[in-house]
Amino acid sequence: MAQPTKIVLSEADAPTHWYNINADLPTFGIDLPSVRHPMTKENITPDDLGALFPPALIEQEMSTEREIEIPERVQEVYRLWRPTPLYRARAWEKALDTPAKIYYKYEGVSPTGSHKPNTAVPQAYYNAEAGTKRITTETGAGQWGSALSFACQMFDVACDVYMVRVSYEQKPYRRILMETWDATVTPSPSDTTDAGRRVLERTPETTGSLGIAISEAVERAASEDTTRYALGSVLNHVLLHQTVIGQETIKQLELFGADYPDVVVGCTGGGSNFGGFAFPFLGDNPHEQPRSRFVAVEPKATPTLTRGRYTYDYGDTAGLTPLVKMHTLGHDFVPPPIHSGGLRYHGMSPQISALVEAGIIEARSAGQLAIFKSNQQFARAEGILPAPEAGHAVWGAEQEALAAKEAGEPRTIVFNLCGHGNFDLSAYDDYMNGRLEDYEMDDREMDAALEAVPAVE
Amino acid sequence: MAQPTKIVLSEADAPTHWYNINADLPTFGIDLPSVRHPMTKENITPDDLGALFPPALIEQEMSTEREIEIPERVQEVYRLWRPTPLYRARAWEKALDTPAKIYYKYEGVSPTGSHKPNTAVPQAYYNAEAGTKRITTETGAGQWGSALSFACQMFDVACDVYMVRVSYEQKPYRRILMETWDATVTPSPSDTTDAGRRVLERTPETTGSLGIAISEAVERAASEDTTRYALGSVLNHVLLHQTVIGQETIKQLELFGADYPDVVVGCTGGGSNFGGFAFPFLGDNPHEQPRSRFVAVEPKATPTLTRGRYTYDYGDTAGLTPLVKMHTLGHDFVPPPIHSGGLRYHGMSPQISALVEAGIIEARSAGQLAIFKSNQQFARAEGILPAPEAGHAVWGAEQEALAAKEAGEPRTIVFNLCGHGNFDLSAYDDYMNGRLEDYEMDDREMDAALEAVPAVE
Numbered sequence: 001m002a003q004p005t006k007i008v009l010s011e012a013d014a015p016t017h018w019y020n021i022n023a024d025l026p027t028f029g030i031d032l033p034s035v036r037h038p039m040t041k042e043n044i045t046p047d048d049l050g051a052l053f054p055p056a057l058i059e060q061e062m063s064t065e066r067e068i069e070i071p072e073r074v075q076e077v078y079r080l081w082r083p084t085p086l087y088r089a090r091a092w093e094k095a096l097d098t099p100a101k102i103y104y105k106y107e108g109v110s111p112t113g114s115h116k117p118n119t120a121v122p123q124a125y126y127n128a129e130a131g132t133k134r135i136t137t138e139t140g141a142g143q144w145g146s147a148l149s150f151a152c153q154m155f156d157v158a159c160d161v162y163m164v165r166v167s168y169e170q171k172p173y174r175r176i177l178m179e180t181w182d183a184t185v186t187p188s189p190s191d192t193t194d195a196g197r198r199v200l201e202r203t204p205e206t207t208g209s210l211g212i213a214i215s216e217a218v219e220r221a222a223s224e225d226t227t228r229y230a231l232g233s234v235l236n237h238v239l240l241h242q243t244v245i246g247q248e249t250i251k252q253l254e255l256f257g258a259d260y261p262d263v264v265v266g267c268t269g270g271g272s273n274f275g276g277f278a279f280p281f282l283g284d285n286p287h288e289q290p291r292s293r294f295v296a297v298e299p300k301a302t303p304t305l306t307r308g309r310y311t312y313d314y315g316d317t318a319g320l321t322p323l324v325k326m327h328t329l330g331h332d333f334v335p336p337p338i339h340s341g342g343l344r345y346h347g348m349s350p351q352i353s354a355l356v357e358a359g360i361i362e363a364r365s366a367g368q369l370a371i372f373k374s375n376q377q378f379a380r381a382e383g384i385l386p387a388p389e390a391g392h393a394v395w396g397a398e399q400e401a402l403a404a405k406e407a408g409e410p411r412t413i414v415f416n417l418c419g420h421g422n423f424d425l426s427a428y429d430d431y432m433n434g435r436l437e438d439y440e441m442d443d444r445e446m447d448a449a450l451e452a453v454p455a456v457e
Numbered sequence: 458m459a460q461p462t463k464i465v466l467s468e469a470d471a472p473t474h475w476y477n478i479n480a481d482l483p484t485f486g487i488d489l490p491s492v493r494h495p496m497t498k499e500n501i502t503p504d505d506l507g508a509l510f511p512p513a514l515i516e517q518e519m520s521t522e523r524e525i526e527i528p529e530r531v532q533e534v535y536r537l538w539r540p541t542p543l544y545r546a547r548a549w550e551k552a553l554d555t556p557a558k559i560y561y562k563y564e565g566v567s568p569t570g571s572h573k574p575n576t577a578v579p580q581a582y583y584n585a586e587a588g589t590k591r592i593t594t595e596t597g598a599g600q601w602g603s604a605l606s607f608a609c610q611m612f613d614v615a616c617d618v619y620m621v622r623v624s625y626e627q628k629p630y631r632r633i634l635m636e637t638w639d640a641t642v643t644p645s646p647s648d649t650t651d652a653g654r655r656v657l658e659r660t661p662e663t664t665g666s667l668g669i670a671i672s673e674a675v676e677r678a679a680s681e682d683t684t685r686y687a688l689g690s691v692l693n694h695v696l697l698h699q700t701v702i703g704q705e706t707i708k709q710l711e712l713f714g715a716d717y718p719d720v721v722v723g724c725t726g727g728g729s730n731f732g733g734f735a736f737p738f739l740g741d742n743p744h745e746q747p748r749s750r751f752v753a754v755e756p757k758a759t760p761t762l763t764r765g766r767y768t769y770d771y772g773d774t775a776g777l778t779p780l781v782k783m784h785t786l787g788h789d790f791v792p793p794p795i796h797s798g799g800l801r802y803h804g805m806s807p808q809i810s811a812l813v814e815a816g817i818i819e820a821r822s823a824g825q826l827a828i829f830k831s832n833q834q835f836a837r838a839e840g841i842l843p844a845p846e847a848g849h850a851v852w853g854a855e856q857e858a859l860a861a862k863e864a865g866e867p868r869t870i871v872f873n874l875c876g877h878g879n880f881d882l883s884a885y886d887d888y889m890n891g892r893l894e895d896y897e898m899d900d901r902e903m904d905a906a907l908e909a910v911p912a913v914e
Contacts (some may be wrong), residue, residue, distance in 0.1 A: 004468050004469075005468065005533065005536035005537060005538070006468070006536065008465050008467070008535075010465070011459075011461050011462065011463070012733060043481075075689050076462065077840075078838065079461070079462035079463065080462060080463075080544075080840045080841075081840075087537075091611075100618055109566055111840035111841055113843075113879070150840055153837050154548075154840070172882075172883075172886070173879075173882045173883075176882040176883070176885055176886040177842070177879075179885075179886075179889060180833060180836055180837075180839060180842060180882075180885050180889070181836065182837065233854045305614070333794070368757075376637060379637055379638065380610050380637075380639065382537065383534075383537045383538075383607055383610075383611070384568055384639060385568075421877065422630075422634075422880065425629075425633040425634055425637075425839035426629075426630075426633070428633055428637050429629065429633040429636075432633075432636060432637070452499075
C-alpha cells in the first residue's frame with residue numbers, strides 16, 4: 001500500500017462539539033470589545049437580538065464556554081457529507097518544486113459545494129426548535145443562500161433569500177439551485193420592504209448590493225412574528241459552527257503522521273471559513289507562543305484586514321445591525337466587481353480582527369489575476385477546480401511553499417479549500433481569455449469609504 | 458453513536474483489480490457474438506484496432522480473465538476521489554413511506570462530477586505508456602469530454618475533444634472546464650476532418666450529433682501516427698474500468714450490515730455506469746439463479762433496450778467503427794433533445810444487451826417529466842441534486858420502493874447515483890417552470906430508424 005493521498009474520518013470520529021474561541025481569547029491577551037446597539041450605542045442585551053435570532057443562537061453568540069455540544073439531529077444532517085477529506089497535495093508540491101509538505105482540507109463535497117452548510121444546518125435546526133416558520137437572508141453570488149435553502153428544506157422551515165439584483169440576473173444557476181430546494185428568491189432591492197422601496201425610488205436602475213440585501217432581510221425578520229434572520233459569516237455563532245472543519249483537520253493530520261503545521265492558511269471575507277479552519281488550531285497551540293503561523297488571505301479589491309480601520313461599524317448599509325469593533329472599509333463601501341463574490345464584504349469577524357491586532361494572525365492580500373493563475377495550476381495538478389474565494393487560500397499556500405523552497409526547509413503547510421469552482425466557470429473563461437482585470441483602491445478612495453464610519457466611545 | 462448515514466472505505470480497502478464480466482458470461486449461458494470489421498464484416502483482429510487504441514486496452518477489450526490488475530499509477534489518481542461513499546437514504550425512505558431499505562452509491566464526488574473518470578484515467582494512462590501524444594474523443598453535453606480532459610492532464614497527453622455543436626454553443630460551462638484542464642475543444646461538425654467537411658457541405662446549418670463527432674474523432678486518430686481515440690462507454694474495457702464502483706459497493710453493504718440486495722438499479726445510455734455498478738454483483742451472485750434482480754432504466758426518448766432491435770450495428774453515423782451485436786435504434790437515429798445528454802445514444806454495450814436477451818437484466822424506460830419529479834423529491838430529502846442521467850436510477854429505485862410498499866416487504870434496494878446535477882440547473886429550471894416535455898417515438902419512426910441497420914450474417 002502506497003502513502004495515502006487523503007484521510008477520510010469515519011462518521012464515528014466526527015466532532016461532537018463546536019470549539020468556541022471566546023473561551024481562549026483572554027489567554028491571547030485579548031479582551032473582546034462589547035457589541036453595541038445600532039441606535040443607543042449602548043452594550044447590547046440578548047433581548048435586543050430576540051427579533052432576529054432564536055434563543056439558542058443568541059446564547060452561543062455570547063457564550064464563553066470552550067465546547068458547545070452539537071445536537072444529534074445536526075450531526076445527522078452533517079453526515080450527508082461530513083467528515084470531509086484531508087488531502088496531501090503531492091502532485092501540486094511536485095509542480096511547485098517545493099520541499100514543503102502541503103495538506104488541504106476539502107469542503108467542496110457538501111451538497112452546495114462549500115463550507116456554508118456547516119452553519120446553515122444548525123441555524124435552521126435551532127430556528128425550527130424555536131418555532132420559526134420562515135428564515136430570511138441575503139446572498140451575493142449565492143453560496144450562502146443555497147446553503148440556507150438546503151438547510152431549511154431539511155427542517156421544514158420556509159426560506160426567503162434576497163439576492164443582489166446583478167447576480168440574480170447574471171448568474172441564474174445558484175438561484176435555480178435555491179428554488180430546487182423550495183426557497184423563494186427575490187432580486188434586491190425589491191418592493192417587498194421599506195428599505196428596498198426607498199432605494200428603488202432614489203435609484204430605480206440600481207444593481208443592488210449585499211448591504212442593501214441585508215437591510216431588506218433584517219427588516220422582514222424584525223417585522224414578522226414567526227420570521228427570523230440568518231447570517232452566513234462574521235458573528236461568533238457562525239464561526240463556532242464552522243469549527244468542525246479545523247477539528248477534523250487536526251485529527252486527520254495525526255492519522256497522516258504529519259508534522260505539526262508550521263503555517264495554517266485560509267481565505268477571509270467575513271471570516272467564517274478562516275475561523276472555522278484556524279480557531280481549533282489556535283486552541284490546540286500553546287496560546288502565549290503558538291507553534292504555527294496563521295495566514296489570512298483577502299482580495300486586494302476588498303482589503304479589510306490589510307488596509308481597513310479597526311473601529312466600530314455596522315454590518316449593513318442601512319445601519320440596522322448592531323455595531324461591532326472590527327476591521328472595516330466603511331459600511332457603505334461598494335466593492336469592485338471581482339469574481340470572489342463571497343469575499344466582497346466591508347467588515348470582518350470581531351474575533352479575527354482582534355487576533356490580527358494582537359499579532360496572532362497575519363493578513364495578506366492578492367489580486368484576482370494572481371489568484372486565477374495559482375488556481376489553474378492547482379487544478380491541473382490536483383484535479384479540483386477551486387472556487388475563486390477558496391483560491392485565495394491556494395495562492396497563500398503557494399506563497400508559503402515558495403518561501404519554504406527559498407529557505408530550503410521542508411515546512412508543513414495546511415490550508416482549507418473551502419469550495420469548488422463548478423459554478424464559477426465563466427470567471428475561469430474570462431481569465432483564460434484575458435478578460436479579467438485587477439482592482440486596487442487608491443488611498444483617497446479608502447479615506448472616502450471610511451468617512452461614514454460612526455463615532456463610538 | 459447513531460446508525461451510520463454513509464460508509465466510506467479507506468484507501469487501503471479500495472479494489473486492486475477490475476472485474477471482467479466476459480469471464481462469467483458462459484455461466485449465464487451466454488456465448489458473446491463476435492465483433493466484426495466495418496468493411497469486410499469478418500471477425501475483427503487486435504491489429505484492426507491498433508490505429509485507434511493502445512495494445513493494453515485492446516487486450517482488455519478481448520480478455521476473458523476474470524480479474525485484471527489496476528496499475529499502481531492509476532490507483533494513485535483514483536485516490537483523488539475514490540473510494541466514493543455509499544449512503545443509506547433514510548430521509549428519502551421516509552418521504553416515500555416505504556418499508557424498503559434504500560442504499561445509493563455516489564459517484565458525483567469525482568473531479569468532474571460523474572463516474573466517467575473511472576475509465577478516462579486508465580485510458581489516458583495506457584495511452585501515455587504506449588507513447589500516444591494526443592487522444593481524440595467526442596462529447597455531447599460534456600461529461601465524458603471533461604473526464605478525459607482531466608485524465609489526459611494527469612498523464613501529460615494532449616486531448617482534442619469534438620463537442621456536438623449545439624452543446625458547444627448552448628452549454629459553455631463544461632467546455633470551459635475542459636479548457637481549464639488544457640484540452641482543445643472543437644465544435645462538431647468541423648472543417649478539421651473529411652467527415653466534418655462533408656457534413657458541412659451538405660448541411661452548413663447543422664447542429665451536429667454524437668454520431669458525427671465520433672466519426673471526426675475516429676478519423677483524426679486513424680490518420681495521425683501518435684494520436685489515438687478514446688470512447689467513454691459501450692466497449693468492454695470501458696465497462697471493466699467502471700467495476701470499481703460495484704466492487705466498493707459490495708464491501709460497503711457488508712460494513713453497513715445490510716441484507717443482500719433484492720434489486721440492483723442503474724441507468725443505461727451506452728452501459729458504462731450500469732455495467733460498472735451491476736457486473737460485480739452479477740459476478741458475486743450464484744450465476745444460474747441470481748439472488749438479486751437487476752433493473753436497467755433508460756429514457757423513453759431513446760428506448761434502446763426496451764424497443765430497439767438486437768442485431769449488428771455500427772457505433773457511429775459514418776460507419777467507421779466495428780460492428781457489434783447489440784440493442785440498437787439504428788446508427789443514424791437522431792435522438793430527441795432530452796436533457797439526459799449522456800443517455801442519448803442509439804446503441805448499447807454488447808454484454809448488457811446479451812444479459813437482457815438472456816433475461817438476467819430487466820429493462821425499463823421513463824419519460825423525463827417523471828425523472829425530474831423523482832429527482833426533485835430525492836434532492837429535497839437527501840440534499841444531493843442528481844444529474845438527469847443519474848436520475849433515471851433514482852426513478853427506478855423509487856418504483857421498486859413503491860412496489861415493496863405495495864407488497865409490504867422490507868426489500869433491500871441499491872442504486873448508483875452516477876453524477877450530480879450542478880451543470881444541469883437550467884434543465885431543473887425548465888422543469889420547475891413547466892417548459893419540459895416528454896418524447897416518445899411512434900412505431901413508424903422506430904421502423905424508419907431501424908431501416909439503416911446493416912445485414913450481417
